[in-house]
Amino acid sequence: MTAKLLDVSSLTIAFPRGTPVADFGFAIGEGETVAVVGESGSGKSLTALAIMRLLPRTARIASGSIGFRGRDLLALPEPDMRKVRGREIAMIFQEPMTSLNPVLTVGKQIAEVLRLHEGLSAEAARKRSIELLDLVRVADPHLRVDDFPHRLSGGMRQRVMIAMAVACRPKLLIADEPTTALDVTIQAQVLDLLDRLRRELGMALMLITHDLGIVGQWADRVVVLYAGRGAEEADAGPLLEDPLHPYTKGLLAASPRLDARLHYTAGALREIPGSIATAQREPGCPFVPRCAMALPSCRISPPPLEEIRPRRLLACPPTAAQEQANASAVGR
Amino acid sequence: MPLLSVADLHTHFQTPRGLLRAVDGVSLAIEEGESVGLVGESGCGKSTLGKTILRLVNPTSGSVAFDGDDIAKVPSDALGPYRRRAQMIFQDPFSSLNPRHTIERILTAPLYVHGIGDRAERKRRVREMIERVGLPLSSLSRYPHEFSGGQRQRIGIARALILGPDLVICDEPVSALDLSIQAQILNLLVEMKRDFNLSYLFISHDLSVIRYFADRVLVMYLGRVVEEGTGADLWARPLHPYTRALIAAIPDPARRRQAAPIGGDIASPEDIPRGCRFHPRCAIATSICAKVDPMLEAHAPGQRAACHHAGQLTRPPEA
Numbered sequence: 001m002t003a004k005l006l007d008v009s010s011l012t013i014a015f016p017r018g019t020p021v022a023d024f025g026f027a028i029g030e031g032e033t034v035a036v037v038g039e040s041g042s043g044k045s046l047t048a049l050a051i052m053r054l055l056p057r058t059a060r061i062a063s064g065s066i067g068f069r070g071r072d073l074l075a076l077p078e079p080d081m082r083k084v085r086g087r088e089i090a091m092i093f094q095e096p097m098t099s100l101n102p103v104l105t106v107g108k109q110i111a112e113v114l115r116l117h118e119g120l121s122a123e124a125a126r127k128r129s130i131e132l133l134d135l136v137r138v139a140d141p142h143l144r145v146d147d148f149p150h151r152l153s154g155g156m157r158q159r160v161m162i163a164m165a166v167a168c169r170p171k172l173l174i175a176d177e178p179t180t181a182l183d184v185t186i187q188a189q190v191l192d193l194l195d196r197l198r199r200e201l202g203m204a205l206m207l208i209t210h211d212l213g214i215v216g217q218w219a220d221r222v223v224v225l226y227a228g229r230g231a232e233e234a235d236a237g238p239l240l241e242d243p244l245h246p247y248t249k250g251l252l253a254a255s256p257r258l259d260a261r262l263h264y265t266a267g268a269l270r271e272i273p274g275s276i277a278t279a280q281r282e283p284g285c286p287f288v289p290r291c292a293m294a295l296p297s298c299r300i301s302p303p304p305l306e307e308i309r310p311r312r313l314l315a316c317p318p319t320a321a322q323e324q325a326n327a328s329a330v331g332r
Numbered sequence: 333m334p335l336l337s338v339a340d341l342h343t344h345f346q347t348p349r350g351l352l353r354a355v356d357g358v359s360l361a362i363e364e365g366e367s368v369g370l371v372g373e374s375g376c377g378k379s380t381l382g383k384t385i386l387r388l389v390n391p392t393s394g395s396v397a398f399d400g401d402d403i404a405k406v407p408s409d410a411l412g413p414y415r416r417r418a419q420m421i422f423q424d425p426f427s428s429l430n431p432r433h434t435i436e437r438i439l440t441a442p443l444y445v446h447g448i449g450d451r452a453e454r455k456r457r458v459r460e461m462i463e464r465v466g467l468p469l470s471s472l473s474r475y476p477h478e479f480s481g482g483q484r485q486r487i488g489i490a491r492a493l494i495l496g497p498d499l500v501i502c503d504e505p506v507s508a509l510d511l512s513i514q515a516q517i518l519n520l521l522v523e524m525k526r527d528f529n530l531s532y533l534f535i536s537h538d539l540s541v542i543r544y545f546a547d548r549v550l551v552m553y554l555g556r557v558v559e560e561g562t563g564a565d566l567w568a569r570p571l572h573p574y575t576r577a578l579i580a581a582i583p584d585p586a587r588r589r590q591a592a593p594i595g596g597d598i599a600s601p602e603d604i605p606r607g608c609r610f611h612p613r614c615a616i617a618t619s620i621c622a623k624v625d626p627m628l629e630a631h632a633p634g635q636r637a638a639c640h641h642a643g644q645l646t647r648p649p650e651a
């Protein structure tokens with residue numbers, strides 16, 4: 001694996017009422033695309049905000065560290081963190097409309113970032129803004145630079161957000177569901193753009209999504225979160241071909257796919273019973289209430305994410321034991 | 333005779349910026365017991381089409397024949413019997429359920445409005461329906477906010493089915509739900525279809541969901557149906573370049589790090605391109621495409637497309 005750029009370890013985020021992220025860890029290598037998947041409320045956005053040190057004030061980091069290029073971001077004084085934010089790590093947020101300022105032109109908003117971080121003059125910043133709009137493939141950038149956000153389509157707004165995020169050539173770009181609000185054909189364009197920028201600027205990409213198709217097409221590595229805990233982590237291909245955690249397995253079996261010849265007249269979809277809400281008061285593995293494999297031991301304490309073979313991490317002891325039995329049976 | 337037959341339906345809105353043609357000449361039919369999928373991108377007019385069919389929105393022109401009656405021309409105070417037979421399930425079950433009413437009251441209201449049964453009969457039907465959609469009887473005394481998204485969608489389904497409709501329009505019924513919950517709701521809708529012999533118009537922007545759920549598929553682009561066919565044919569051999577682009581845009585591990593082959597932005601329904609409405613984004617457009625609006629015509633048995641070059645993969649040479 002490439003050198004570690006980001007190394008999140010035992011991260012626990014607590015609110016006065018509840019702990020939505022608990023003992024969660026994962027790493028991102030230089031130039032790598034790591035997808036973080038999980039259902040609504042599983043803690044994806046909070047994890048991203050913790051890395052940016054932008055958690056809501058009621059949140060408390062109860063434990064953990066966030067290593068980034070040799071420093072622990074959680075230990076950094078705020079003035080130093082301000083230099084990291086935007087310049088070394090940038091983020092695109094879930095809702096592009098609410099994160100753009102409606103009363104400033106697109107050009108002014110990009111220029112603001114450049115003047116703040118790079119100290120460019122007004123004129124140089126404008127010129128660079130046009131170049132950035134061109135980089136993210138906005139047509140007629142010299143005209144668009146003077147447009148207000150409401151004049152742009154959803155896809156164009158997301159491109160502007162991306163232009164602002166990559167303005168200072170960050171080492172890590174966190175994209176929080178960057179295409180969820182976009183149409184299918186536009187979504188494909190934006191993902192292609194992000195991947196091209198990753199290559200051209202040598203960035204790593206943390207891609208938060210709940211779309212397993214996106215994972216398969218664009219990610220190197222995948223981290224599956226369930227109720228704030230890591231369930232499984234693996235390279236994208238092996239994860240989709242051979243999911244191990246009962247949740248990941250269930251998810252893949254439950255999703256209708258275009259290539260699968262499944263039709264309602266021929267049979268029902270596989271279901272995962274229950275909902276993530278049942279994880280709330282679970283002392284053991286958060287998936288226990290929905291899991292067909294659960295053993296009494298699963299209910300005692302949450303299983304940690306452990307390496308069961310190279311590049312393959314799993315937080316499910318019963319499955320891990322089974323895997324090991326299979327492996328010794330075939331003499332691996 | 334089809335249960336529902338829509339002909340040249342238009343729904344236009346007057347906006348400060350001019351005329352917005354949300355539905356712009358749609359014809360379609362739904363047979364009894366059939367599940368028709370309607371797929372298309374945001375703003376192409378799917379919800380407006382669904383609402384116009386139910387007369388929740390009035391059409392500008394065209395006809396909506398339901399079991400022999402033209403619903404588009406019935407005075408709104410005489411729509412009662414139709415409302416009983418045609419219902420809608422919405423995307424966001426939360427905003428469509430009154431937060432101050434108990435589930436019992438939400439489910440009883442349609443029966444009450446349509447004067448069905450006495451108190452005891454209504455109570456019986458409500459209990460039967462809530463259990464049928466997989467929720468405990470104790471749900472009846474609770475309020476919408478006490479339920480998860482998937483449970484709320486079950487309540488939305490119960491409300492739509494309590495009047496015993498023949499036609500149900502499902503408008504993105506699983507789009508707001510977690511992946512692990514979507515299969516539960518899709519399976520429930522299939523069961524309901526069997527048990528009550530329902531016909532569905534199933535609206536979604538997700539081709540994979542449509543693939544699973546539809547007998548026949550309509551592809552909509554900017555207010556118009558641009559392709560129609562049985563599921564299997566349409567996926568195997570899309571005739572319209574837009575259908576092909578939609579299929580190619582689905583993220584797919586098999587196309588690792590390859591871009592989907594379509595550029596351009598979707599035009600606004602306030603400014604629909606002349607000629608073929610897809611031509612500014614079309615890779616095989618020729619000069620006729622910018623001039624002549626193609627009609628929906630059969631190009632293969634059971635498969636129709638509105639494209640001058642239907643079925644072609646590359647740009648044909650100009651005459």
Ligand SMILES: Nc1ncnc2c1ncn2[C@@H]1O[C@H](COP(=O)(O)OP(=O)(O)OP(=O)(O)O)[C@@H](O)[C@H]1O
Pocket residue numbers: 015020038039040041042043044045046047056058
């Ligand atoms: N400010 C807050 N105060 C209290 N709890 C919060 C706060 N913000 C988030 N949470 C809780 O933390 C959990 C995780 O939230 P998060 O936004 O990280 O989820 P997510 O995985 O990004 O979900 P989605 O896919 O819906 O965006 C949620 O259950 C949420 O209720």
Ligand SMILES: Nc1ncnc2c1ncn2[C@@H]1O[C@H](COP(=O)(O)OP(=O)(O)OP(=O)(O)O)[C@@H](O)[C@H]1O
Pocket residue numbers: 345346347352354372373374375376377378379380381537601
């Ligand atoms: N009452 C209304 N007044 C004016 N414009 C409307 C009205 N209802 C819908 N529109 C416009 O009509 C167009 C079609 O909207 P519609 O909601 O039918 O699209 P859709 O295909 O359902 O999109 P989505 O996938 O986002 O739900 C949009 O441009 C919308 O803004």
Ligand code: SF4
Pocket residue numbers: 572573574608609610611612614615616617618621626638639640641642
């Ligand atoms: S009619 Fe022309 S522009 Fe329209 S889809 Fe067909 S080839 Fe493309």
Ligand SMILES: [Mg+2]
Pocket residue numbers: 044045046094176
């Ligand atoms: Mg989120």
Ligand SMILES: [Mg+2]
Pocket residue numbers: 378379380503
């Ligand atoms: Mg809609």
